[in-house]
Amino acid sequence: MSENPIVVEATRGGRVESAHRGAGAVVDGDGALVFAFGDIERPVFPRSAVKAMQALALIESGAADRFGLTAQELALACASHSGEAGHVAGAAAMLAKAGLGEDALACGAHWPLSAEATRALARQGREPTPLHNNCSGKHAGFLCAACALGAPSEGYEAPGHVVQREVKAALESVCGEKLDETRRGLDGCSIPTYAISLQALARGFARMATGRGLAVQRAAAARRLLAAISAHPFLVAGTGRFDTRAMHLLGGAAITKTGAEGVFCAALPQLGLGLAVKADDGAGRAAEVMIAALISRFIETPEGFAALTRPKLANWRGAEVGEIRPAGLLAG
Amino acid sequence: MSENPIVVEATRGGRVESAHRGAGAVVDGDGALVFAFGDIERPVFPRSAVKAMQALALIESGAADRFGLTAQELALACASHSGEAGHVAGAAAMLAKAGLGEDALACGAHWPLSAEATRALARQGREPTPLHNNCSGKHAGFLCAACALGAPSEGYEAPGHVVQREVKAALESVCGEKLDETRRGLDGCSIPTYAISLQALARGFARMATGRGLAVQRAAAARRLLAAISAHPFLVAGTGRFDTRAMHLLGGAAITKTGAEGVFCAALPQLGLGLAVKADDGAGRAAEVMIAALISRFIETPEGFAALTRPKLANWRGAEVGEIRPAGLLAG
Numbered sequence: 267m268s269e270n271p272i273v274v275e276a277t278r279g280g281r282v283e284s285a286h287r288g289a290g291a292v293v294d295g296d297g298a299l300v301f302a303f304g305d306i307e308r309p310v311f312p313r314s315a316v317k318a319m320q321a322l323a324l325i326e327s328g329a330a331d332r333f334g335l336t337a338q339e340l341a342l343a344c345a346s347h348s349g350e351a352g353h354v355a356g357a358a359a360m361l362a363k364a365g366l367g368e369d370a371l372a373c374g375a376h377w378p379l380s381a382e383a384t385r386a387l388a389r390q391g392r393e394p395t396p397l398h399n400n401c402s403g404k405h406a407g408f409l410c411a412a413c414a415l416g417a418p419s420e421g422y423e424a425p426g427h428v429v430q431r432e433v434k435a436a437l438e439s440v441c442g443e444k445l446d447e448t449r450r451g452l453d454g455c456s457i458p459t460y461a462i463s464l465q466a467l468a469r470g471f472a473r474m475a476t477g478r479g480l481a482v483q484r485a486a487a488a489r490r491l492l493a494a495i496s497a498h499p500f501l502v503a504g505t506g507r508f509d510t511r512a513m514h515l516l517g518g519a520a521i522t523k524t525g526a527e528g529v530f531c532a533a534l535p536q537l538g539l540g541l542a543v544k545a546d547d548g549a550g551r552a553a554e555v556m557i558a559a560l561i562s563r564f565i566e567t568p569e570g571f572a573a574l575t576r577p578k579l580a581n582w583r584g585a586e587v588g589e590i591r592p593a594g595l596l597a598g
Numbered sequence: 599m600s601e602n603p604i605v606v607e608a609t610r611g612g613r614v615e616s617a618h619r620g621a622g623a624v625v626d627g628d629g630a631l632v633f634a635f636g637d638i639e640r641p642v643f644p645r646s647a648v649k650a651m652q653a654l655a656l657i658e659s660g661a662a663d664r665f666g667l668t669a670q671e672l673a674l675a676c677a678s679h680s681g682e683a684g685h686v687a688g689a690a691a692m693l694a695k696a697g698l699g700e701d702a703l704a705c706g707a708h709w710p711l712s713a714e715a716t717r718a719l720a721r722q723g724r725e726p727t728p729l730h731n732n733c734s735g736k737h738a739g740f741l742c743a744a745c746a747l748g749a750p751s752e753g754y755e756a757p758g759h760v761v762q763r764e765v766k767a768a769l770e771s772v773c774g775e776k777l778d779e780t781r782r783g784l785d786g787c788s789i790p791t792y793a794i795s796l797q798a799l800a801r802g803f804a805r806m807a808t809g810r811g812l813a814v815q816r817a818a819a820a821r822r823l824l825a826a827i828s829a830h831p832f833l834v835a836g837t838g839r840f841d842t843r844a845m846h847l848l849g850g851a852a853i854t855k856t857g858a859e860g861v862f863c864a865a866l867p868q869l870g871l872g873l874a875v876k877a878d879d880g881a882g883r884a885a886e887v888m889i890a891a892l893i894s895r896f897i898e899t900p901e902g903f904a905a906l907t908r909p910k911l912a913n914w915r916g917a918e919v920g921e922i923r924p925a926g927l928l929a930g
Contacts, residue, residue, distance in 0.1 A: 278791075279782055281641075309613075374916075375914065384717065388717040389723060399914060452913060453919075456915050547619075547879040547884070582706025583706040588783070
């Protein structure tokens, strides 16, 4: 792995306790590189950061219109949600519109990402179902797309299924990078994930935001998805989560999306820019500070945004012990 | 921060998805460096990895004998426990022996580290107390020491309290490194944590294991604590945790202790060696693989130990998606 710079530090008692290296790219709608650090050509698994691109097939297949999916449901199709009541109900409603139940979901079950939602389930003596999986909205979207395409719902998560082939083709076309099985890994929710360079990911988000280089129908689908995400930031993540807080604070000026293992992507629609970062070590806390710092470079952010750019660390009694902050070329 | 080597990788689909850098030292009882990688001179916060050294005052103050603390209770004083029933009951029993209740604990409350213990509490409609804090055994030990020293129990967590002064003096002497307030941070449980070099931490664990360079009484106290930990690995961590699994598998050949932010220490009593590692980025998964790989270099490990040296990564349906493995000079 290449020698990426230190871009985030965690401090304690005025001393740097831990440090994170990473890479990042900012690209415009024409594909021009506006800003970059570290190795942005190495393919990295984007994981959940590209859910909006993976949802293009949901609209382009005609499923969104055929099943009358709302903007809330489109946002949920692009979500890594916390498994709170609204998320679970929304994913169930999407499946119902396609005449399916939660047993059709192939994502597997896990306790909600939200600790409070997990404890609420336990208090009720319940166990999690696949609807609580943070990817249940995306999977409900895949199932809607399978129905609209006249394909079997069984096996919709496999690389050879028409839905996953459409998803892969959309990713290749939007990001402008060839993806094949040598770049394929298995994601946490059992669908394929294809490694893509950060430069191509940033280019893809710039194209999603501007429509540049996309066919008219795809550009409209991208616009519709980003508008749904921007209007419903709670549904894309959840209470207290970075994406929800950031989009609430920035009100349409940025669309952000987390991915596992330290990936974060964003689009700045008013500037027509796409952003993509990856923390070498896979740390989510580092990716959050990286993307927040990058966003702050390009748009005016409100005062409250500092809680995302430079989050304070507190101990169990609430005393401040340190902070996480941008470092090196992302500092200042 | 210095340029430490990549020593752990996380893979997915045969590709390195994330990588961790770090440093480590192996030192013998005479203080001679046996093996090292990365910067082992930079002071790092050892956090919970030095709880056994912090517990020396519990024995040297006479508290352990005066209150008739069992080996189980001594292990709990050195624990970062999961908040399971046995841990909570043990910490409460220690406090009761000193005539105190859980309200004397200054560590703060948090939901148990064990997800299952957290859900069990929630199912019972209960909330966590300071007894569920992973450090409650250590704090109960501090309170026992305060009582034995005739010091007030109030404020026992502050740097100027006699208990914390004794703890600091023991750390300085055992590790052989001068600690002052410029090296001080506030730990998660509200006690001071002092930055110490990895070389000094490894030296300290070698001395704890061998008694070399320690006064007779201190050597006996160290022996008693390490024996208690080794006999009760469940109490030091909990179900499924690295320390518990490693010590069960190695049966006395290694004593291991995790610390927050990617620190891990160990002692190999039969070889008289002390080990200390820190992952630059603070990742616990990296520190676990680093210390497991180091241990495997020096002692014969059973087959099951590979689950710690090279843990498999599975998705929500249980399919293997990759692994975490030693890399670079820790590989092979």
